[in-house]
Amino acid sequence: MESLYLLIPLSIVLVFVIGVIFWWATRSGQFDDLEGPGHRILLDDDDQPSTRK
Amino acid sequence: MSDSCFHCGLPVPADADYPVRYREHTHRACCAGCQAVAHSIIESGLGDYYQHRQQQAGKVQALPEEWLERLKLYDQSDVQASFVRQENSEDSNADIREAALILEGITCAACIWLNEQHLKRLDGVLSVEINYSSHRARVRWDNRRLVLSDILQAISAIGYRAHPYDSERQEQLAQKNRKSAINRLWVAGLSMMQVMMYAVPVYIAQDGEIAFEYLWLLHWASFALTLPVVVYSAWPFYQGTWRDLKAKRVGMDTPVSIAVLVTFIASSYALLSRTEHGIYFDSVSMFVFLLLGGRYLEGMARRRAGAATESLVKLVPAFAHRLPEWPQPHSQETTVASLRIDDVVLVKAGETIPVDGIIVQGHSRLNEALLTGESQAIARQEGEAVIAGTLNLDSPLCIRTTHTGQNTRLAAIVRLLDHALAEKPRLAVLADRFAAWFISVLLVVAVLTFVWWWQRDAEQALWITVAVLVVSCPCALSLATPAALAAATGTLAQRGILIARGHTLETLPQITDVVFDKTGTLTYGTPQVLSQYLFSPDNDAIHRLVAGLEAQSEHPLAKALLQHVGAVEAATFLEVTNRVGSGLEGYSAEGDCLRLGTLSYISELCGPMPNTAWDAPAHATVVALGSQLQGWLAVYALGDEVRDDAAPMLQQLQQQGLQLHLLSGDRQSAVAALAEQLGISTWHAEATPERKLDYVAQLQQQQKRVLMVGDGVNDAPVLAKADVSLAMGNGTDVARASADMILPGEQLTALPAALHLARQTRQIVRQNLWWAVGYNLLALPLAVSGYLTPWLASLGMACSSLLVVGNALRLLQRKPR
Numbered sequence: 001m002e003s004l005y006l007l008i009p010l011s012i013v014l015v016f017v018i019g020v021i022f023w024w025a026t027r028s029g030q031f032d033d034l035e036g037p038g039h040r041i042l043l044d045d046d047d048q049p050s051t052r053k
Numbered sequence: 054m055s056d057s058c059f060h061c062g063l064p065v066p067a068d069a070d071y072p073v074r075y076r077e078h079t080h081r082a083c084c085a086g087c088q089a090v091a092h093s094i095i096e097s098g099l100g101d102y103y104q105h106r107q108q109q110a111g112k113v114q115a116l117p118e119e120w121l122e123r124l125k126l127y128d129q130s131d132v133q134a135s136f137v138r139q140e141n142s143e144d145s146n147a148d149i150r151e152a153a154l155i156l157e158g159i160t161c162a163a164c165i166w167l168n169e170q171h172l173k174r175l176d177g178v179l180s181v182e183i184n185y186s187s188h189r190a191r192v193r194w195d196n197r198r199l200v201l202s203d204i205l206q207a208i209s210a211i212g213y214r215a216h217p218y219d220s221e222r223q224e225q226l227a228q229k230n231r232k233s234a235i236n237r238l239w240v241a242g243l244s245m246m247q248v249m250m251y252a253v254p255v256y257i258a259q260d261g262e263i264a265f266e267y268l269w270l271l272h273w274a275s276f277a278l279t280l281p282v283v284v285y286s287a288w289p290f291y292q293g294t295w296r297d298l299k300a301k302r303v304g305m306d307t308p309v310s311i312a313v314l315v316t317f318i319a320s321s322y323a324l325l326s327r328t329e330h331g332i333y334f335d336s337v338s339m340f341v342f343l344l345l346g347g348r349y350l351e352g353m354a355r356r357r358a359g360a361a362t363e364s365l366v367k368l369v370p371a372f373a374h375r376l377p378e379w380p381q382p383h384s385q386e387t388t389v390a391s392l393r394i395d396d397v398v399l400v401k402a403g404e405t406i407p408v409d410g411i412i413v414q415g416h417s418r419l420n421e422a423l424l425t426g427e428s429q430a431i432a433r434q435e436g437e438a439v440i441a442g443t444l445n446l447d448s449p450l451c452i453r454t455t456h457t458g459q460n461t462r463l464a465a466i467v468r469l470l471d472h473a474l475a476e477k478p479r480l481a482v483l484a485d486r487f488a489a490w491f492i493s494v495l496l497v498v499a500v501l502t503f504v505w506w507w508q509r510d511a512e513q514a515l516w517i518t519v520a521v522l523v524v525s526c527p528c529a530l531s532l533a534t535p536a537a538l539a540a541a542t543g544t545l546a547q548r549g550i551l552i553a554r555g556h557t558l559e560t561l562p563q564i565t566d567v568v569f570d571k572t573g574t575l576t577y578g579t580p581q582v583l584s585q586y587l588f589s590p591d592n593d594a595i596h597r598l599v600a601g602l603e604a605q606s607e608h609p610l611a612k613a614l615l616q617h618v619g620a621v622e623a624a625t626f627l628e629v630t631n632r633v634g635s636g637l638e639g640y641s642a643e644g645d646c647l648r649l650g651t652l653s654y655i656s657e658l659c660g661p662m663p664n665t666a667w668d669a670p671a672h673a674t675v676v677a678l679g680s681q682l683q684g685w686l687a688v689y690a691l692g693d694e695v696r697d698d699a700a701p702m703l704q705q706l707q708q709q710g711l712q713l714h715l716l717s718g719d720r721q722s723a724v725a726a727l728a729e730q731l732g733i734s735t736w737h738a739e740a741t742p743e744r745k746l747d748y749v750a751q752l753q754q755q756q757k758r759v760l761m762v763g764d765g766v767n768d769a770p771v772l773a774k775a776d777v778s779l780a781m782g783n784g785t786d787v788a789r790a791s792a793d794m795i796l797p798g799e800q801l802t803a804l805p806a807a808l809h810l811a812r813q814t815r816q817i818v819r820q821n822l823w824w825a826v827g828y829n830l831l832a833l834p835l836a837v838s839g840y841l842t843p844w845l846a847s848l849g850m851a852c853s854s855l856l857v858v859g860n861a862l863r864l865l866q867r868k869p870r
Binding site for chain 1: 164184235240244247251734
């Protein structure tokens with residue numbers, strides 16, 4: 001049962017890490033357009049020449 | 054292959070011949086514009102678009118030369134200042150710029166793909182990002198290899214239009230709010246899940262099953278994770294409470310703040326004083342998460358409505374032709390913002406007058422409908438004043454500027470609007486009134502409980518009082534309204550009505566009177582051909598002549614005629630001259646002289662009009678086509694026509710027991726005729742914006758609740774003043790900005806449906822509120838008497854919240870097919 005002294009603080013740290021990841025995701029615009037990328041993956045043709053790298 | 058246009062899906066005229074070759078099949082297009090666009094899409098290897106698109110593209114109209122000319126103005130640095138960002142890089146030769154654009158004509162995801170691919174292939178474009186939800190694009194390009202107007206032109210070549218927009222102003226604020234809302238929701242959600250995991254073992258364990266030190270470890274962990282929720286996620290509720298307190302009223306946020314803070318502080322105290330039955334951290338985080346979730350959904354629906362008004366953000370530097378050396382005719386393109394008082398500007402036929410001023414040369418007829426609602430043109434000549442925003446119909450005018458920008462009459466109307474918006478009557482929102490009542494009862498019960506237990510069992514008193522506060526936690530109460538509103542807003546958006554302001558759905562069911570504007574609201578607002586009479590059986594030949602003569606004209610009647618004759622091959626004319634107020638004259642290739650214009654103008658050429666059985670409808674403008682060799686060829690009656698769905702809509706509203714009014718700036722006779730035709734008994738003509746405002750204010754003084762439907766600049770103050778207002782999607786920006794609802798598809802029949810749904814919504818909100826009360830009546834006595842265990846309190850709270858949300862979801866209806 002002593003392992004709880006390690007595991008519970010660990011779970012708290014984990015939650016904070018996940019929180020920071022989500023914070024980063026919102027900040028970098030991952031949630032800006034929730035519809036477009038879903039369609040885009042169906043349309044993009046890899047064999048099309050593109051000027052974009 | 055089929056009879057609808059390959060590109061835009063509109064019916065193809067029988068004699069149109071615009072083949073489009075696509076994947077071994079030949080398809081037909083309806084006009085040269087659509088054909089050109091289809092070709093340029095297919096030739097650049099982007100034909101996949103036609104396979105993937107889910108909706109037909111809009112019909113393409115060939116762009117006037119002048120428009121392309123104006124695009125060039127966007128290349129100037131001072132015009133670009135507000136929407137283009139210049140990148141600093143080490144390479145001093147590079148001139149990399151990034152612009153924010155807003156795209157018009159996007160209907161599906163394939164459009165996004167098409168635009169992105171098309172732009173990426175331009176030499177010099179570095180990157181393109183288009184947001185499907187907001188139709189906004191960010192384009193980065195190298196200014197040494199191509200300029201912005203090339204990009205804008207490339208977009209219009211495939212049938213879309215791009216406008217620059219000022220990304221700094223509104224967008225950034227909205228984006229920041231949205232991001233912080235998402236962050237708060239995440240924090241609350243994560244914390245809720247984890248705190249529940251710590252709480253469940255405590256709930257299900259028998260007494261003494263978990264060793265004392267581990268139990269407190271779990272509680273401390275819960276505390277650590279609840280702290281961010283209380284401090285960060287619940288912040289908007291505290292702000293709302295503070296606002297309410299300052300305004301000396303009680304809103305929905307007040308009980309929420311009290312519940313969150315009291316529960317958290319009491320639980321923390323219990324933690325420090327090691328009182329086991331006083332810990333409710335899980336309730337706090339779940340409560341905040343559910344509330345934030347409801348708010349987020351509501352906000353999302355509202356943002357979608359906001360997208361319809363987003364074109365307001367569009368930064369269109371209006372253009373003007375300045376005459377720097379007047380009376381020398383040499384003109385120079387500039388932006389309206391740079392015009393100064395006493396500058397002389399040239400306004401061509403068909404253009405909008407950019408400033409208030411005095412005519413110094415020329416005479417013409419002007420359409421002031423935008424400002425006054427009067428649909429008939431007014432003649433103006435040298436020395437007379439003109440107002441910014443009016444449309445010049447006939448011939449070029451030179452105008453000396455007297456007022457610019459904020460000093461124009463147009464700006465004055467906008468100020469009137471701001472004023473009206475500020476004093477709009479706000480109905481006390483149902484839930485807020487409820488909250489005030491609820492919170493006072495709750496506090497009284499809590500205090501009584503404490504006092505009663507204090508005298509009997511002082512040690513228990515505090516914890517029983519906390520249990521009372523937790524169990525009566527206004528979760529269901531605070532979710533009742535937002536959940537129902539979010540669901541109803543979503544359903545209405547599918548039906549073609551966008552809700553722009555929050556109070557709309559609650560006010561709609563209380564409406565007693567509906568006031569309509571005439572031009573552009575009940576009618577189409579643009580002239581249409583009402584009827585025609587042809588003196589010769591050769592329909593096509595006549596239509597070709599009309600198309601040829603009117604091809605160059607910007608007159609609204611010309612546009613109506615062109616639309617009427619459809620896509621026919623225009624006859625060629627050697628020389629077309631315009632006689633102001635009369636019509637057009639041209640010489641055909643065969644040397645025949647043809648005229649298109651007023652009846653008297655044709656009579657001059659062909660003698661009196663032959664007798665016919667044809668009668669022009671009342672209030673229509675009649676134009677005729679005549680030829681020197683063939684005599685009278687055709688007469689057309691043009692006028693503003695009543696929308697097809699206006700009559701059924703009015704009938705439905707009357708059946709719902711609403712009083713209808715018609716309020717127009719147009720002439721007495723025109724308004725009377727329309728009122729009679731549609732069966733509206735109360736009407737007023739020649740109403741100025743101020744009079745319209747008074748009229749609505751008067752109705753409101755008689756304790757009536759007014760819904761205003763309009764579209765023009767002159768309606769804007771009234772739209773703001775009315776209890777609820779609806780603006781047409783094609784209405785002016787000012788009108789749409791001041792309205793509570795917007796009708797993007799202009800289907801008037803959506804209005805009675807919206808009223809019906811609003812009533813349903815009110816009913817569901819009431820059911821939800823009653824449920825919340827019922828639940829509390831059941832749970833409170835248990836809590837007061839000290840029988841309620843913490844986990845039972847939490848469970849009851851969760852169930853009642855889910856029930857309320859489920860009830861609200863009944864408002865989500867599938868689109869009827």
